[in-house]
Amino acid sequence: MYSKxxxxxxxxxxxxxxxxxxxxxxxxxxxxxxxxxxxREMAEALVDACENVRHCERCRMLxxxxxxxICASSSRDAALMCVVESPAEVMAIEQYTGYRGLYFVxxxxxxxxxxxxxxxxxxxxxxxxxxEGEVKEVILATNPTVEGEATAHYIGELARxxxxxxxxxxxxxxxxxxxxxxxxxTLSHAFSGRIDFR
Amino acid sequence: MYSKxxxxxxxxxxxxxxxxxxxxxxxxxxxxxxxxxxxREMAEALVDACENVRHCERCRMLxxxxxxxICASSSRDAALMCVVESPAEVMAIEQYTGYRGLYFVxxxxxxxxxxxxxxxxxxxxxxxxxxEGEVKEVILATNPTVEGEATAHYIGELARxxxxxxxxxxxxxxxxxxxxxxxxxTLSHAFSGRIDFR
Numbered sequence: 359m360y361s362k363x364x365x366x367x368x369x370x371x372x373x374x375x376x377x378x379x380x381x382x383x384x385x386x387x388x389x390x391x392x393x394x395x396x397x398r399e400m401a402e403a404l405v406d407a408c409e410n411v412r413h414c415e416r417c418r419m420l421x422x423x424x425x426x427x428i429c430a431s432s433s434r435d436a437a438l439m440c441v442v443e444s445p446a447e448v449m450a451i452e453q454y455t456g457y458r459g460l461y462f463v464x465x466x467x468x469x470x471x472x473x474x475x476x477x478x479x480x481x482x483x484x485x486x487x488x489x490e491g492e493v494k495e496v497i498l499a500t501n502p503t504v505e506g507e508a509t510a511h512y513i514g515e516l517a518r519x520x521x522x523x524x525x526x527x528x529x530x531x532x533x534x535x536x537x538x539x540x541x542x543x544t545l546s547h548a549f550s551g552r553i554d555f556r
Numbered sequence: 557m558y559s560k561x562x563x564x565x566x567x568x569x570x571x572x573x574x575x576x577x578x579x580x581x582x583x584x585x586x587x588x589x590x591x592x593x594x595x596r597e598m599a600e601a602l603v604d605a606c607e608n609v610r611h612c613e614r615c616r617m618l619x620x621x622x623x624x625x626i627c628a629s630s631s632r633d634a635a636l637m638c639v640v641e642s643p644a645e646v647m648a649i650e651q652y653t654g655y656r657g658l659y660f661v662x663x664x665x666x667x668x669x670x671x672x673x674x675x676x677x678x679x680x681x682x683x684x685x686x687x688e689g690e691v692k693e694v695i696l697a698t699n700p701t702v703e704g705e706a707t708a709h710y711i712g713e714l715a716r717x718x719x720x721x722x723x724x725x726x727x728x729x730x731x732x733x734x735x736x737x738x739x740x741x742t743l744s745h746a747f748s749g750r751i752d753f754r
Contacts, residue, residue, distance in 0.1 A: 361617075363604055367602065371598060401598075403567075403569075404565065427559070
């Protein structure tokens with residue numbers, strides 16, 4: 359009943375996160391009816407990225423070359439290294455903060471039950487970078503989840519062993535948020551993590 | 557800062573409906589990190605569909621061949637022709653009803669302001685099919701929106717001119733719906749369209 363090719367396309371589109379059978383169908387019909395040009399460009403971009411995008415050798419960020427743009431830049435402060443879980447977080451930090459140091463992208467978080475240990479996160483590479491001696495401060499920016507916190511502790515230990523300063527980004531009440539609606543964990547964290555008011 | 561290829565991919569993914577910059581980024585990172593195999597298959601399916609999927613010559617449904625599976629089938633009742641706006645609606649009718657007739661897919665609805673008139677909806681082809689004399693009943697299944705209703709009226713007129721029976725699918729309170737929560741238009745439609753209770 360379906361066109362076999364349309365059905366194949368609908369099936370293939372479902373490999374995207376958050377795309378179920380209904381959305382896949384909607385996307386397929388939209389592309390075929392209204393934007394074959396866009397669909398072709400999408401196909402090309404997918405193939406190009408799959409063939410050529412790899413991990414930066416220094417920070418594990420997605421990169422076109424051996425070193426990513428940030429690691430290759432001479433204008434970044436090599437004494438600062440911010441540890442994040444994923445490339446999306448690098449994007450957010452670059453976009454919204456004035457951070458000018460380097461990164462280390464874990465591509466995940468410690469999760470022994472899923473078989474994700476220090477090796478999977480490239481922590482051997484991370485220790486090697488600490489050994490090189492350039493890094494003076496490790497900024498832990500893993501997510502404030504149970505696993506993210508465990509990962510932060512583990513990594514913090516690696517840095518402390520080498521007498522490198524370790525900091526954690528602040529967690530608390532978000533700007534514009536109302537105390538009344540903030541969850542218990544965040545609010546108690548905001549109190550225990552209070553700082554001098556200037 | 558970004559990888560150029562990743563940036564190109566994110567941009568390309570935005571041609572899908574409902575995919576904004578954030579989702580495009582999420583999809584790109586997911587595919588590159590976790591499912592390059594799926595991404596490659598998606599690219600192939602896109603190219604294959606773009607090159608080879610066309611419109612059925614009889615009903616305008618998306619099809620691999622000159623005639624779609626439904627029009628080519630000998631087990632369908634050629635006396636019934638159901639008019640719908642899009643391929644997704646054919647899918648829904650095939651899946652959820654026992655309808656065994658044929659279709660005519662408008663690929664849109666009359667919308668003079670957007671420059672969509674009878675020609676854009678292939679109504680010359682539609683009239684030709686009526687002229688062939690096989691069709692005994694036209695079932696109007698355009699959406700119950702202002703434009704869908706206008707389209708239904710226009711098409712109904714074409715069939716009536718040729719003394720062909722015209723029916724409209726029933727609109728009213730959906731099954732499992734509660735009268736209390738049904739909108740005014742639907743409820744008044746349900747009353748004016750009441751039928752004998754058997």
